[in-house]
Amino acid sequence: MRVAASSSFQQRIESVSTAPLELKKTSTQYKLLIGVLAVIIGWGLYAYVTQIYFGLIMTGMRDYVSWGFYIFNFVFWVGVSLCGALVSAVLRLANAGWRTPLTRIAELITVSALILAGMMIIFDVGRPDRALYLFFYGRFGSPLIWDLIGLMTYMLGSFVYLYLPAIADFAILRDRLQKVSNSIKYKIYSILAVGWTGTKDQKSRLARAARIMTVMIIPIGCSMHTVTAFTVSMTLRPGWDTAILAPNFVVGAFFSGVGVLIFVMGIFRKFLHLEEWITEKHFKYLSYLAVTMLFTYLYFVVVEYITVIFKLRLEEKELFTNLFLGPASPWFYTFVVTAFLLPAILLLWQRQPAIPRIMAAGLLINVGMWVKRYVIVIPTLEVPLMPTGFQFATYTPSWVEISIAAMGFAIFALILALAAKALPIMPFAEVIEEHEHEEAAHHGHEETTGRA
Amino acid sequence: MNMNKLKSIALFVLLPLAVITGITAAALAQDFTAPAPYAGAKNPNGWTDANAIKAGKSVYLKSCFSCHGANGGDVAQADFSTPEFAAELEAHPDFFFYVVSEGIKDTEMAGYKFTVTEAQRWQALTYIHSLGYVPPKPNGGGPVVTPNATDNATTNQTPNNGSGAVVPPTSGPVEPEPPPPPVILAMHIPAQAKAGEPLHITFNLTQGNETIADAPITVFFKLTYFTAAPQLATIGQATTDENGTAEITYTPKTTGYIPVIARYTPEGEKPIEAASTLELTAEVPLYETNVGLEYKGFPPDITLFPSTVWEGRAPGIAPVNVIRIPGGLPFIPFAAYLGVVCLVWGLYVFVGYQIFRVVPNTKVKGINLKLFPMAIMAVLAGAGLTMVLILITGPYSGHVILP
Secondary structure (H helix, E strand, O other), X not given: OOOOOOOOHHHXXXXXXXXXXXXXXXXXXXXXXXXXXXXXXXXXXXXXXXHHHHOHHHOOOOOOOOOOHHXXXXXXXXXXXXXXXXXXHHHHHOOOHHHHHHHHHHHHHHHHHHHHXXXXXXXXXXXXXXXXXXXXXXXXXXXXXXXXXXXXXXXXXXXXXXXXXXXXXXXXXXXXXHHHOOOHHHHHHHHHHOOOOOOHHHHHHHHHHHHHHHHHHHHHHHHHHHHHHHHHHOOOOOOOOOOOHHHHXXXXXXXXXXXHHHHHHHXXXXXXXXXOOOOHHHHHHHHXXXXXXXXXXXXXXXXXXXXXXXXXXXXXXXHHHHHHOOXXXXXXXXXXXXXXXXXXXXXXOOOOOHHHHHHHHHHHHHHHHXXXXXXXXXXXXXXXXXXXXXXXXXXXXXXXXXHHHHHHHHHHHHHHXXXXXXXXXXXXXXXXXXXXXXXXXXXXXXXXXXXX | OOHHHHHHHHHHHHHHHHHHHHHHHHHHOOOOOOOHXXXXXXXXXXXXXXXXXXXXXXXXXXXXXXXXXXXXXXXXXXXXXXXXXXXHHHHOHHHHHHHHHHOOOOOOOOOOOOOOOHHHHHHHHHHHHHXXXXXXXXXXXXXXXXXXOOOOOXXXXXXXXXXXXXXXXXXXXXXXXXXXXXXXXXXXXXXXXXXXXXXXXXXXXXXOOEEOOOOEEEEEEEEOOOOOOOEEEEEEEEEOOOOOEEEEEEOOOOOEEEEEEEEEOOOOOOOEEEEEEEEEEOOOOOOOOOXXXXXOOOOOOEEEOOHHHHHOOOOOOOOEEXXXXXXXXOHHHHHHHHHHHHHHHHHHHHHHHHHHHHOOOOOEOOEOOOHHHHHHHXXXXXXXXXXXXXXXXXXXXXXXXXX
């Protein structure tokens, strides 16, 4: 729904912010997208039923390589989820005013990625009916329990953090529906808006809650990635047995978080017509952040490899021979090219048009980081535990694993697509407030100059 | 796909498949034809050549014993201890030489052409032949032992004549004097037993009509750990009394088909062994190790559990959940972690409370707006409590269910 540029700010924000109220005006494109996603998810569910029925023998996982596609997809989704903590919290604390239109999208990505991460764990266990045993019989000594607690804490915190600033936006939608106050939609938005009218007391309470969450969500997000790294780095396996793995995961997660935000933001901007609020400036600022994270991550990866390669214990030698020259080398070099080389060129070589260039970099970063999770998880498990006489184990994902991983991406896209229809996709209340502030400051400025 | 491709696929897939199937079938169907380099090979030694048998025994002990056992009867598909096997070996030496050299594909049987010389392979085959060979005229060679049918007793004998080989001096007047009768170790062991219950094994040690007293007998279970070669685990030792009998009592703690080996080593002689297989079954798990480590030091481990922990439980039922707080050094990270979890979830609930207080007191069109924030607070408080419970509880399985 395009509104003429000549219309006032009020009209333009009105038309975008109340988009969730017009579910009937669904385009064919959107229906087609939902249809394609539904087909992928249906096929993935069929694959999962096959896996439940026949057991994990349907996957490529065996005794040596017991963590396959699911776990490295889990690590990938956990990485993507740090996007929310980064953009909403770090930039909010840094008082970067330009981040306001991006916060809702970033938080949505976080929540959906964490749902996916939890699902990947369920897919990975052969007896999902016993998943609750983790709650009943988990012990403090197990890194997997830290991961469970980290995931639960980060997921529920992210839900709260997504919801808090949205209360005022739900109130806008509720007020828009006053005339049809008997509809279900009105009731749902009324409940979600919790009687928000924007009084001073309400504002101070919500601001206090938001401050607490903003400060907390950063260490919680970092701890989530740290304990995810701990599940592998607490072992003595080659490639995992390194102290730098946890910070490496955090930096890598920031890196892929920025990448996915750039990409998803571009998609939303195009299809929801948010060009006025999400501008080239946002892409440029995020691309600076992406370049910073790229080189930080490159530094961490080089440090991680060089300290191990210099000493080169026997099993590490087998790992790195496999990684640099052996069967795992295509994955490794794909990672180097798609995560470092191409994005660096795309981000640093500032050619116009900027937005497609930066979006391509964001997508490539995530392809590269997805491949990197494979490089972290699989080749290490392929290294034999006994130094002599044993052959390398090999891992090839089966069609079941590939289908379920594809279903993961489809669910991610579906959650975002449905959210675009049902939720205010930008913090409109905040945007309006900031606009009013700007206007007031502008007028104030004119008045003072006039008086002078 | 064109025809050439199909043809080459057929060639590369079907041909090796056919060859493999052929070899396997040949081995399984006891079709004793040896392929090209081995066809028609003959044993360079005589089948009863004492020197070859002696040399072959040392080869056998090095390369074959670990699987085939002392009397050659441990592998059912190739039981060397039967006269039938000796007859087959004599009839088709080339085939068995081929098997020893190349191994049998997809079985445990390995090929030895690179590790054992051709002469040694023939010596080993000569020794294997001697294990089941029954001479045509059994005049004082070795008594045929009839195992006790009810007790599943199995015996094995080695002549005590210094040569260390079962060589009945049948052909020619080489040895005019008959050797002393062999020492026979008989083991009486039930075919089946229950793990966790005492198992009695008795032994008779005889030489001819005389019994041997004060002889030490060691008894082993032959156990397979993972992929390693079977290991002999001592389960008991006994000394024979004046009747030549000995007895051990042992409570097995494992299950499955376990080869049992009894060994008596006379002074300066080769060991004499008896072997049998025991089927061990169990209805309840025998014991469980405690989950996790116990930490010594200050503060002490805290474990609070209901008395039901001691009542045991049916198989397949998970251990009882108890309150467990680690002591010693791990208490510090534990306390820090628990504190952080409490703080974070406490703040979450506080944030939920702020949302709850946003709700004005006026009711809007019959909808109770306070319910949703209350649900948020309940979910946050419940999840936080779950996290704390995960940390401070754990399964307790440190009790032994052994009868």
